[in-house]
Amino acid sequence: MSSHPHSPPTLGDAISTVEKRRQTFVVYSSDDDPSIVDQFALQNVDIVHRRLPSDRPNGFVVLRNEADEFVGSISLDELELLLEPPISRPWNDAVLAEGYRALYEVLSHTVFTSLDRRQLLGTAREIENRAWRVGEGTLWVGFQRFSAMAEQVDVYTKLADETALEIHAFGEDDWELPPIPGVTCHTNSADEIGRFWFLLFDGGGDDDQACALVAEECSPGEYFGFWTYDHDLVEELTAHVRTTYA
């Protein structure tokens, strides 16, 4: 691996960097102010409203990146799915169909300011699902506190058991975690570990499969952060977590 000329960014640095990439949501709707868009409370997104000539309340959103290039378009109904994500097991293909994964891809690098645990669990599942499909590589998961991992023990037991994944879990030691074969648990009481919920998957040799979620708990149960499919960024984040905590 090439050495970095600078030290890898911390999780907070990464959020700040992504936050600087402005994106635009052009909301096409007959409703002048579809509430769904506000619910996302997006940090680095400019929202532009354009009217459609119907009385029909639903519409669609076009996402354009910093260079004003088209990134994707989704219906407002579907955007709502992210607020109420179906939470299934990582190996359940039915829910995480291609279209649904594409939805996450389109919204990557969008900095959200107030998603709750359930909403982010949808994103976490999408990353675990990728790791499951690829079946190899390394998955780094920060649970903040090991008590938060309690409900995920069966998921991670199966992930470790049925794939060749190398799995590292991080958290504060507030719960006696049962040993999970194939999962290396790193107890750590560092401030960053306690504040950030993260999942980093290196893609298992396939750069296109690399993905990450980085979310800071800014008030209890409320998160600020982003997810990404940018391999270079995932690699930087991984380097930081590995060198600092592993």
Next chain:
Amino acid sequence: MEANNGCCEEPCRRPTGLTDDVFGVLREEPRRYALYFLLEYETVSIDELADVVAGWRRVDGFGIVDRSERDAVHTALLHRHLPTMAAAELLTVDSEMGTVTRTNWPTDVREFVELAHDAETGVNTV
């Protein structure tokens, strides 16, 4: 629209604006959605028109419209649909500015486009 309930005293004539060219335009979905958007905005960029046509007609479908799908719509608009609509005198294209502008549609054309819009985008249907 006014119905002519079988009491024609003169032979029925097609209303002035609705030429064969206009009906020809309406045969294809991307062109219809472009006209629907022009009901709301008189001048729009071709870039935006491509976004709208690609995004709007997929509102009821599942999944996202990706870059390649949208770019295919853009190409089709540019080389096929916009010239057809311009020939039917429904819009003018400013290639230099990359915009299209709706012409002054006769009332019957506007009503017909509105009717198609309501039927196709599901307004007033349950």
